[in-house]
Amino acid sequence: MKNAILRLSALLLAVLLLAGIPQAYAADGYNDAYTYTYDFWEDMRSSPDAYRPRMVITGADMGLTVDMKNPQSLFVRGSDVYIVDTGNNRILQVRLEGESCTLVREISSFTGDTAPLTLNAPEDVYVAEDGTLYIADTGNNRVVRLDKDLNWVVSFIKPTDPTYDQSKSFMPSKLVADVSGRVFCLATNINMGVMKYEANGVFTGFIGAAPVKYTALDIIWRMISTKEQRAQQASLVATEYDNIAIDANGFFYVVTQTFDENELMSGSAEPLRRLNSLGSNILIENGTFPPVGDVQWAAGNLNITRSGPSLFVDVTVLDNDVYIALDEKHNRLFGYDKQGNMLWAFGGVGYAAGYFNKPAAIEHMGYDLLVLDSIGCSLTVMTPTEYGTLIYQAIEEYNNGMYTESANTWHEVLTRNGNYDLAYIGIGRAELQSGNYAEACEYFKMARDGDNYSEAFRYYRSELVEENIGWIFAVVAVILVGPMVVGRIRKIKWEVDNA
Numbered sequence: 001m002k003n004a005i006l007r008l009s010a011l012l013l014a015v016l017l018l019a020g021i022p023q024a025y026a027a028d029g030y031n032d033a034y035t036y037t038y039d040f041w042e043d044m045r046s047s048p049d050a051y052r053p054r055m056v057i058t059g060a061d062m063g064l065t066v067d068m069k070n071p072q073s074l075f076v077r078g079s080d081v082y083i084v085d086t087g088n089n090r091i092l093q094v095r096l097e098g099e100s101c102t103l104v105r106e107i108s109s110f111t112g113d114t115a116p117l118t119l120n121a122p123e124d125v126y127v128a129e130d131g132t133l134y135i136a137d138t139g140n141n142r143v144v145r146l147d148k149d150l151n152w153v154v155s156f157i158k159p160t161d162p163t164y165d166q167s168k169s170f171m172p173s174k175l176v177a178d179v180s181g182r183v184f185c186l187a188t189n190i191n192m193g194v195m196k197y198e199a200n201g202v203f204t205g206f207i208g209a210a211p212v213k214y215t216a217l218d219i220i221w222r223m224i225s226t227k228e229q230r231a232q233q234a235s236l237v238a239t240e241y242d243n244i245a246i247d248a249n250g251f252f253y254v255v256t257q258t259f260d261e262n263e264l265m266s267g268s269a270e271p272l273r274r275l276n277s278l279g280s281n282i283l284i285e286n287g288t289f290p291p292v293g294d295v296q297w298a299a300g301n302l303n304i305t306r307s308g309p310s311l312f313v314d315v316t317v318l319d320n321d322v323y324i325a326l327d328e329k330h331n332r333l334f335g336y337d338k339q340g341n342m343l344w345a346f347g348g349v350g351y352a353a354g355y356f357n358k359p360a361a362i363e364h365m366g367y368d369l370l371v372l373d374s375i376g377c378s379l380t381v382m383t384p385t386e387y388g389t390l391i392y393q394a395i396e397e398y399n400n401g402m403y404t405e406s407a408n409t410w411h412e413v414l415t416r417n418g419n420y421d422l423a424y425i426g427i428g429r430a431e432l433q434s435g436n437y438a439e440a441c442e443y444f445k446m447a448r449d450g451d452n453y454s455e456a457f458r459y460y461r462s463e464l465v466e467e468n469i470g471w472i473f474a475v476v477a478v479i480l481v482g483p484m485v486v487g488r489i490r491k492i493k494w495e496v497d498n499a
Contacts, residue, residue: 094379323335
């Protein structure tokens with residue numbers, strides 16, 4: 001009987017292993033493999049969950065009489081969420097308070113002296129602090145600015161500027177606005193960068209145009225081609241941006257999917273960029289690898305169900321400078337700190353809470369993350385776990401100059417995830433700022449962070465020199481003066497012996 005039970009237990013265990021059912025679960029029953037990071041060798045490592053799905057909101061939850069159809073974008077202002085319901089030519093203003101979700105209004109038309117007064121396939125919205133709405137009214141080839149009561153103020157239309165290809169329609173797809181009312185938008189099939197409009201609707205040019213990419217073959221072929229042949233060749237054009245966000249400091253974050261795997265591997269792709277007012281990419285990339293999403297692309301690895309690199313469709317930036325990019329290839333979220341270090345990744349393809357069919361947009365409400373699914377026509381609200389909250393706390397303490405507190409918090413993170421390289425780096429940076437250079441070197445060494453280790457060791461070496469300067473001078477003096485003294489003694493001895 002005992003042997004039969006043992007054989008049955010072994011059989012059940014084998015079945016579980018062959019079925020690929022994870023054996024490790026968090027205390028609240030969630031699969032530990034949902035969240036992961038990459039180590040120094042770019043290998044995936046399971047991690048405690050940084051976020052958990054709190055609720056999934058559908059049209060029925062909002063009280064809609066007509067369900068959403070192909071929603072494309074999100075915007076959050078306070079406790080209000082604006083959902084761009086593209087397929088129904090409207091924008092839904094929804095209020096989230098705790099676990100409740102209330103439809104405030106449906107925006108499909110407005111008043112004013114411009115025509116038409118209805119939206120047509122809108123693709124994005126931005127809402128200022130005073131309630132002013134900027135809407136990418138794509139089907140009507142314009143961006144409209146409305147006041148909080150939905151009165152038309154001004155339209156931003158196709159530029160007549162010679163820098164804009166007049167053969168192309170103006171189809172604004174994504175936009176942001178600054179505090180002065182200037183509009184920065186992306187338009188479909190326009191690859192000159194971000195279009196800039198003044199508050200009065202006047203187009204003033206492009207910023208942040210990505211550099212034109214030439215291969216050696218392109219250059220050679222164009223050199224030997226005739227003028228007519230060059231005219232028939234495909235144009236070598238700059239990269240087209242797919243989405244844009246603006247952070248609290250007024251810098252733009254843009255994402256692009258226009259690259260191939262070779263460009264990504266060589267580091268020239270830059271799928272995510274941070275642009276200053278001049279359009280230069282100032283995104284910091286001090287991490288082990290650049291912010292490109294998944295480093296392993298082959299299906300069959302941990303959590304990878306589709307082959308190919310990540311394709312970012314949207315990005316949102318928290319007040320602590322952590323930015324989260326949304327990958328529509330693998331349906332997951334990637335978080336990075338302002339130094340470019342990867343914090344975590346989670347998500348996946350599926351219908352369960354925390355998984356997505358076709359993620360189209362991401363926003364944040366405080367630390368909560370909101371993900372819009374265009375096929376599932378749903379809004380998922382993700383809330384940070386204790387582990388995720390500790391990571392944010394450690395980052396913010398460091399940013400606020402609270403280095404000792406930051407180191408202590410990173411130690412708390414390590415008690416939950418001993419394989420988290422960023423915690424070692426965080427402690428090392430805190431020790432470095434506190435002047436504990438030897439300790440900083442040890443933690444950077446454990447994280448295999450060569451750049452930070454070199455900096456810490458430089459300070460440590462200087463500190464050793466300053467602390468032992470007396471002994472150093474004494475040794476140098478002995479080395480320099482000693483031979484002279486010995487020589488003098490030998491000379492005196494010789495003179496005495498030969499007197």
